[in-house]
Amino acid sequence: MELTAAIRGRRSIRKFEPRDISKETITDILETARWSPSWGNTQPWFLYVLTGKTLQKFKEMNLLQSMAGAPVASDVPMLEKWPDAMKTRYGQLGKVVLSAQGIARDDKAGRERYYAGMVTAFDAPCLILACISRDNLVEYQMLDIGIIAQSICLAAHDKGLGTCLLAATARFPAEIRKIAAIPDDKKIIVGIAMGYPDSSFALNQFERERAKLDEFVSWLD
Numbered sequence: 765m766e767l768t769a770a771i772r773g774r775r776s777i778r779k780f781e782p783r784d785i786s787k788e789t790i791t792d793i794l795e796t797a798r799w800s801p802s803w804g805n806t807q808p809w810f811l812y813v814l815t816g817k818t819l820q821k822f823k824e825m826n827l828l829q830s831m832a833g834a835p836v837a838s839d840v841p842m843l844e845k846w847p848d849a850m851k852t853r854y855g856q857l858g859k860v861v862l863s864a865q866g867i868a869r870d871d872k873a874g875r876e877r878y879y880a881g882m883v884t885a886f887d888a889p890c891l892i893l894a895c896i897s898r899d900n901l902v903e904y905q906m907l908d909i910g911i912i913a914q915s916i917c918l919a920a921h922d923k924g925l926g927t928c929l930l931a932a933t934a935r936f937p938a939e940i941r942k943i944a945a946i947p948d949d950k951k952i953i954v955g956i957a958m959g960y961p962d963s964s965f966a967l968n969q970f971e972r973e974r975a976k977l978d979e980f981v982s983w984l985d
């Protein structure tokens with residue numbers, strides 16, 4: 765796939781076909797992603813690939829915790845306190861993901877169904893949890909994690925797979941550790957749901973918004 769087309773064409777996928785991804789395919793994607801840049805080539809990332817029974821247990825746990833209203837206890841703060849402009853965009857996304865599925869604002873059951881789907885990684889057959897060492901206090905490694913996450917998403921897209929980065933899968937690290945062998949010295953930053961996209965699903969098709977360049981680029985001649 766041509767690179768510009770891949771960057772522009774990748775989008776978050778929120779419904780997947782009920783079809784596993786082969787270990788070879790996942791390995792290929794990670795083989796590509798490991799060439800991501802990082803500060804001083806430190807490569808501070810650790811990736812945990814959840815599939816099969818482990819992923820099933822994860823989904824059950826994350827749904828249970830979320831529906832019980834368990835307080836978020838993520839390894840990185842998820843304060844959700846955004847500057848106004850970002851809050852507006854966040855709100856717009858929230859509206860469009862519901863309206864694309866025909867869920868009205870006052871349809872509490874519909875919203876809960878969608879939310880349940882999100883915390884169960886949209887039932888993807890694979891969830892990659894991206895982690896960093898707890899004893900690494902360099903904040904820049906968060907950037908490195910972001911870069912490898914994007915590489916994974918693009919390499920997956922190149923293979924016809926869909927992904928969705930999901931903070932919603934990193935809210936309960938202590939519970940995750942009871943299910944998946946992720947040691948306590950690793951901070952769980954974000955999950956990447958991956959699978960074959962169900963392209964007919966409205967939520968995988970709605971028109972996405974981006975700010976125009978003049979809203980965030982300053983040319984300093």
Ligand SMILES: Cc1cc2nc3c(=O)[nH]c(=O)nc-3n(C[C@H](O)[C@H](O)[C@H](O)COP(=O)(O)O)c2cc1C
Pocket residue numbers: 774775776777857882928929930931932933954972
């Ligand atoms: C760090 C991070 C966390 C995210 N967490 C979630 C999430 O919990 N739930 C969700 O539906 N999408 C999540 N997303 C996906 C964003 O909503 C999505 O990337 C954004 O709306 C832009 O849309 P696009 O990926 O389709 O271009 C996350 C993205 C990032 C980068």
